[in-house]
Amino acid sequence: MKFLNRLGLYIIFIRKAFSRPEKRSVYTKELMSEFEKLGLNSIVLVLIISFFIGAVLTLQTAYNMENPLLPRYLIGYLTRETMLLEFSSTIVSLILAGKIGSNIASEIGSMRITEQIEALETMGVNSVSYLVGPKIIASFVINPVLYIFSVFIGILGGLLCGIVSGVVNYEDFIYGLHFSFNPYYVTYSIVKSLFFAFIFTSIPAFYGYYVQGGALEVGKAGTKAVVDSSITILVVNLVLTQIML
């Protein structure tokens, strides 16, 4: 029963987040600020992680291919498939759920306990729409972009590591990248990244918005938001994979 109540409250919350803004120019300014906070501040982290994961994937694939009958281009192929299908969409989103999710929950939660949300309401501002709407829209735009960057940098990391360590040569790796490429996988992963972007912004925002108490409760809301959005991402990943592949 409690779960259904929370779910109902969440649906109303999301509806409010997409209600018509009071003044478009103020919301546009907020949206630009969210692009910076959610996108630019995450891009370095995503690139670093993707580069190293791509490199490690190449090494691990190479060391697991002891059979001389297996062609070396499979290293490039498997690195591409892993980055494209799962790492750059799901794992990067899980990382962002931790980084951005806790940030959103604590930011909105702090605004709640310091009466800033009430101040917005008394000014006649739809606080959910003003605070949450731009975050969701910004992450919708940013997450697919981060996905694309992550795929490219991961593959680049794999290529460089493969050449430097000598486990694969440039030609084989590039051949593997082109081998049996299915463009639908990109569409599938971008659709997933859109769903995940919605999850890792809206769930933490919901927890932050309805926090009650003090700093301790804000901290707890942040933790709960990250756990719940991570689990939701994993479940939605499974469902989308079943539907789309």
Added chain:
Amino acid sequence: MIRVESLDKAFDAKKVLSDINVSFDAGKVNLIIGKSGSGKTVLLKSIIGLHTIDSGHIYYGDRDLAAMNTRQVKELRKEIGVVFQGGALFDSLTVLENVMFPLNLFSDLTEGEKIKRAKFCLNRVDLFDAEQLYPSEISGGMKKRVAIARAIVLEPKYLFCDEPNSGLDPLTSIVIDNLISEITHEYQMTTVVNTHDMNSVFEIGEKIVFIHEGRKEWEGDKDGIAHTDNEHLNDFIFSSELFKKIKNVL
């Protein structure tokens, strides 16, 4: 003028306000006083519309808050300025941006005019050279001043202050009290202040409402409060040794 009639408010099974009937006069500083937990903040937030009341009416002039549609409530909100207990300044905005925020939402002024108006309000609360600072970089007293400047930037008809002196030293408290009083008379606003600061009561209280355990127990002015025979009010006002001595002198 604001009129409250037969207001009841409960949170789940706990009744917080019972049968509150009170009016707040225009052009005056109206104080709501009472112990912590007496229900005065709930009353203030109910009047502002932040809490939905269970029964009763709240009239702004002749407009009944409960009977207003969403658009009318939004219009009313433009006539209301609120100073929250901690200031409730937006952390991500500078002092100037905080004061300009209501103008950005509700006025059609040019950017230059908005800046001019915001600076005027900041100067009115005696804040100079703090425009580019963030709330985390200014003192508690300055935060309250910025909150007052933000509350008056749209020239509201109604000003609400929730414990504006909390966390301030006695000297700064008096400065804030006097500022609220001056602004009220200057703009002829209906000002409602929640407080349990006795200095404020005797300094600026033109109309005083005493709330005890969710009920209105007394209503009057600062002259009447010194000679009241209401037991709860006497216990509240003259709780300290200093005020007991003052009562004996009075």
